[in-house]
Amino acid sequence: MQLNLSPFVAFCVIVGCDPSGSAPSDQAQHGTEEFRPQKLLEPLPPLTEFPVKKVSDVGTDLNPSELVIGLTVGKESRAYPINMLTGPRREILNDTLGGKSIAATW
Amino acid sequence: MYAADVGKQKLTFGVSGMLWNRSLVMYDKETGTLWSHILGEAMQGKLKGETLEQVPCVMTDWKTWSKEHADGTVVMLSRSSKEYKTDFYKKPEQFVLGIADGDKAKAWRFDALAKTPTINDTWRGKPVAVLFDKESVSARLFSRKVGDRELSFESGETGIRDKETGSTWEPTTGRATVGPLKGKHLTPLNGIVSYREVWTKFHPKSESYPSGRK
Numbered sequence: 635m636q637l638n639l640s641p642f643v644a645f646c647v648i649v650g651c652d653p654s655g656s657a658p659s660d661q662a663q664h665g666t667e668e669f670r671p672q673k674l675l676e677p678l679p680p681l682t683e684f685p686v687k688k689v690s691d692v693g694t695d696l697n698p699s700e701l702v703i704g705l706t707v708g709k710e711s712r713a714y715p716i717n718m719l720t721g722p723r724r725e726i727l728n729d730t731l732g733g734k735s736i737a738a739t740w
Numbered sequence: 741m742y743a744a745d746v747g748k749q750k751l752t753f754g755v756s757g758m759l760w761n762r763s764l765v766m767y768d769k770e771t772g773t774l775w776s777h778i779l780g781e782a783m784q785g786k787l788k789g790e791t792l793e794q795v796p797c798v799m800t801d802w803k804t805w806s807k808e809h810a811d812g813t814v815v816m817l818s819r820s821s822k823e824y825k826t827d828f829y830k831k832p833e834q835f836v837l838g839i840a841d842g843d844k845a846k847a848w849r850f851d852a853l854a855k856t857p858t859i860n861d862t863w864r865g866k867p868v869a870v871l872f873d874k875e876s877v878s879a880r881l882f883s884r885k886v887g888d889r890e891l892s893f894e895s896g897e898t899g900i901r902d903k904e905t906g907s908t909w910e911p912t913t914g915r916a917t918v919g920p921l922k923g924k925h926l927t928p929l930n931g932i933v934s935y936r937e938v939w940t941k942f943h944p945k946s947e948s949y950p951s952g953r954k
Contacts, residue, residue: 680769686815692816695816699802714814715802715815717821737792739741
């Protein structure tokens with residue numbers, strides 16, 4: 635999902651890049667705007683391995699009010715708790731669910 | 741949430757360390773192409789112009805998800821933040837449920853959904869509904885077609901019902917739980933929850949519900 639004011643952006647603000655960025659928002663037009671990304675960090679290795687639990691084994695490890703991204707592919711369902719996906723070392727999990735390759739991101 | 745296959749190639753994505761319009765830029769390990777996280781589009785590199793297939797998902801709370809998917813699994817890493825709980829949406833006017841396809845986009849504001857938790861609408865000429873669950877602050881976009889039948893939804897004290905058959909529907913899964921259509925599922929569409937400001941930046945021509953207010 636795309637809630638973008640993650641700690642990664644906080645980092646951007648902390649290191650002092652101009653959050654209004656290289657392209658003024660009034661020029662932003664999907665498909666026509668020039669792609670001018672700002673480099674803040676070196677690329678991080680893809681995340682392909684991470685622990686997975688059964689819902690029935692979670693117990694009190696998650697709070698009932700915590701937000702998750704939920705995905706169902708075929709007969710398989712998996713939740714991705716957002717509080718565990720934030721930060722540049724997370725953000726994207728390369729996963730497989732119901733036989734489908736997934737880039738789990740938000 | 742994206743499918744990681746482009747054509748017959750399976751891609752492995754990582755954080756590029758770059759931001760574009762304050763939004764994450766991903767790279768794939770196989771070709772080094774740079775991808776806009778929010779658009780799912782290859783912006784630079786070998787696969788430029790390709791688009792990742794979105795996979796319908798829902799953003800909801802653990803209480804709701806774990807009840808509805810008791811036989812499922814969950815990724816368990818150490819917490820990297822604590823702020824993402826249902827009270828994250830204290831200012832619902834800042835959030836939208838949006839859908840985009842090519843140069844078309846539409847977004848429904850959370851403050852409107854909090855007042856009217858079922859919105860019967862159209863998207864690209866097809867009947868759709870936004871169903872909202874106040875308790876878990878979950879918004880989800882579905883097709884209103886079930887088989888040959890087109891439904892329209894209303895919310896009342898007993899939950900969300902369709903006017904045509906009176907069946908009751910679960911907003912987070914799109915499953916009918918009571919009534920003649922019990923057990924049927926609505927087809928989810930690729931709605932995503934986003935900050936309204938970010939949505940407008942990436943989709944400046946997006947239609948908005950309520951209309952006339954960006």
